[in-house]
Amino acid sequence: MHERFVHRFNREEPRQSALAYMRGLIAPLQRKNGWTLAEEAGHAGPDRIHRLLNRIEWDADEVLDDVRGYVVEHLADREAVLIVDDTGFLKKGIRSAGVQRQYSGTAGCTENCQIGVFLAYATGHGRTLIDRRLYLPTSWTDDRDRCRRAGIDDTVGFETKVAMAKAMVRRTIADKIPFRWVTAD
Numbered sequence: 001m002h003e004r005f006v007h008r009f010n011r012e013e014p015r016q017s018a019l020a021y022m023r024g025l026i027a028p029l030q031r032k033n034g035w036t037l038a039e040e041a042g043h044a045g046p047d048r049i050h051r052l053l054n055r056i057e058w059d060a061d062e063v064l065d066d067v068r069g070y071v072v073e074h075l076a077d078r079e080a081v082l083i084v085d086d087t088g089f090l091k092k093g094i095r096s097a098g099v100q101r102q103y104s105g106t107a108g109c110t111e112n113c114q115i116g117v118f119l120a121y122a123t124g125h126g127r128t129l130i131d132r133r134l135y136l137p138t139s140w141t142d143d144r145d146r147c148r149r150a151g152i153d154d155t156v157g158f159e160t161k162v163a164m165a166k167a168m169v170r171r172t173i174a175d176k177i178p179f180r181w182v183t184a185d
Contacts, residue, residue: 004066004067004069004070005018005022005062005063005066005067006018006019008058008059008062008063008066009056009058013048014052014056014058017048017049017051017052017056018052018058018063020037020038020040020041020043020048020049021037021041021049021052021053023040023041024036024037024038024040024041024049025037026128027040033046034046034049034050034053037049064130064131064132067128067129067130068130068131068175068177071121071128071130071177072175072176072177074125074126075121075123075125075126075127075128076123076177076178077123077124077125077178077179078178078179078180079123079124079180080121080122080123080177080178080179080180081121081122081179081180081182082119082120082121082122082169082172082179083119083120083121083122084117084118084119084165084168084169085117085118085120086105086115086116086117086118086135086161087105087106087115087116087118088102088103088104088105088106088107088111088113088114088115089104089106089113089114089115089116090104090106090107090111090112090113091112091113091114092112094112095149095150096114096150097114097134097136097140097147097150097151097152098114098115098134098135098136098137098140099112099113099114100112100113100137100139100140101113102115102137114134114135115134115135115161116132116133116134116135117132117133117134117135117161117164117165117168118131118132119131119132119165119168119169119172121172121177121179130172130177131168131171131172133159133164133167133168135159135161135164136152136156136158136159137158138158140152141156141157141158142158
């Protein structure tokens with residue numbers, strides 16, 4: 001898998017951090033955060049993982065495309081299922097993109113958080129995330145200055161979580177990634 005995306009990083013340290021990050025994400029860890037992923041990689045602290053995610057320049061969409069290519073090549077199965085989930089990430093501040101007081105299923109109540117909408121691909125051979133979107137409440141999309149300060153492009157507008165999920169499933173269909181339809185009751 002690593003040969004699919006390491007070319008996206010122009011130096012050895014980011015390549016190694018990206019590999020450690022990916023290995024941590026697929027490791028059977030109870031919790032996955034900067035500290036636990038760093039410990040899994042044998043690092044003394046989360047600095048290298050945080051630097052990879054926050055400071056090193058790389059294109060997350062290109063890496064995601066690499067992961068999707070790997071899925072098609074190694075995990076594709078007509079019996080696969082797609083799993084859509086929105087997940088809240090509790091936050092203390094107000095500057096992280098999309099943060100506001102909103103309902104988080106993770107917390108089970110209204111909290112200051114970000115919400116991500118995720119699409120997973122699951123087969124008998126394995127499972128992985130194949131798409132993701134950050135939910136931006138209208139309090140964000142209506143405030144273009146706030147969006148710019150958080151690095152959100154002016155072309156990004158409000159979209160419901162359901163619309164995001166539908167777009168991710170449509171992309172999966174367009175990419176001809178096989179799966180079967182299963183609906184939750």
